[in-house]
């Protein structure tokens with residue numbers, strides 16, 4: 447039903463309630479809307495796609511690009527040349543949202559399409575409508591097959607349009623043009639979509655809906671295609687890859703085993719949840735040389751009371767025991783984690799329990815986040831009684847503890863030679879290249895552009911907390 451808000455056409459709006467109902471209805475697009483109008487319209491039109499957020503968004507953007515190319519649009523890597531700017535947004539923290547809005551303010555004279563996780567938020571879409579923001583189309587990523595229909599409506603009626611569908615189904619329909627456009631040597635492959643863990647602070651289960659596994663064979667076929675195309679690295683992605691298969695009598699370990707047999711030089715996966723993490727995954731990692739010895743296992747807090755309030759379904763003892771068992775099977779495994787600082791009611795004592803566990807486990811990498819209130823999540827209504835100053839102070843304390851650990855740990859790299867997959871030109875210094883060790887550590891070095899996308903040997907000559915410096919090694 448179309449609601450006419452004078453100059454906005456509203457087809458549908460997001461609903462957090464609907465987003466948690468796994469009703470496989472509303473398959474809005476069996477095929478992409480494409481007709482003579484769009485074929486004519488797309489001629490000489492250029493599209494610029496901006497991506498915020500995680501690997502899931504990166505992969506969605508890649509699919510969006512595939513759809514625009516299919517209709518005859520050209521891509522551009524400069525927004526200045528673009529007729530259409532497609533903004534794929536992230537909602538995980540307030541900071542991510544602010545970034546998107548400040549970017550939108552700078553865009554002038556473009557058709558703006560707003561999608562991704564912020565487009566799934568009730569409050570954000572209401573704001574866009576109420577403030578009559580100059581965003582031309584708000585569309586959920588699971589409606590993407592309708593994009594050209596909506597574009598036509600917008601051009602004909604000159605009205606802005608909102609069409610966000612919170613009924614999730616197989617969001618990344620296998621029938622979409624499914625190219626890997628962003629890199630010819632590294633690919634993200636979807637394993638499962640959405641999340642059922644419902645951690646109390648997190649918006650992802652509402653913006654991406656219930657956990658839906660992708661078909662086992664479809665995943666393997668896609669990986670095989672990438673292997674045939676000589677891809678050097680595959681990252682298997684999902685909010686919780688570790689719970690893959692539980693509903694369908696298979697497991698992530700089995701999937702990983704099959705993917706590894708395809709002989710792609712490097713495979714890793716993101717992200718696992720400690721609650722349903724099986725040690726079989728570690729056994730499979732140990733079995734195959736081409737699976738990186740790298741595991742990201744978010745702990746979020748080292749305090750049992752806070753873990754309970756977060757709804758994480760495990761306590762600190764459980765996590766410690768799990769890491770212990772993982773290291774028994776795979777002693778050299780590289781372990782990274784996520785930690786949230788300043789969760790509502792977190793006391794100094796509770797924060798110290800996080801410091802304690804960080805000291806005990808000695809993670810190889812920690813991604814730290816200050817708690818951010820997300821509208822619609824249970825933690826939104828908790829008393830956020832930790833002041834900003836205390837949050838910042840705790841952040842700095844954890845940061846310096848971790849820095850000491852990492853400096854010590856990085857020493858082992860010095861003067862050794864490693865296989866490095868060269869990702870590209872370094873973002874910090876245009877004269878150097880950037881690549882990653884099998885432990886996912888970033889290394890900078892001088893080298894030729896022709897090395898990009900290849901695995902080469904690099905000798906480490908300097909260590910810094912967040913990266914290493916090295917030189918190309920030739921015998």
Ligand code: SAH
Pocket residue numbers: 538539641647648649650684685686717718719744746784785786815816817818819820
């Ligand atoms: N599914 C993944 C990734 C979730 S988002 C996982 O569970 O690991 C990535 C990280 O963002 C989370 O691990 C968490 O540490 C952080 N995060 C999520 N919501 C947040 C919030 N409201 N405030 C601060 N950090 C948050």
Ligand code: SF4
Pocket residue numbers: 641642643644645648649650651685686719
């Ligand atoms: Fe969010 Fe928790 Fe799901 Fe991760 S596991 S996406 S933190 S709800």
Ligand code: F3S
Pocket residue numbers: 498499500501502503535536537538563649650653654
């Ligand atoms: Fe952000 Fe959505 Fe990913 S909120 S972290 S882009 S799942």
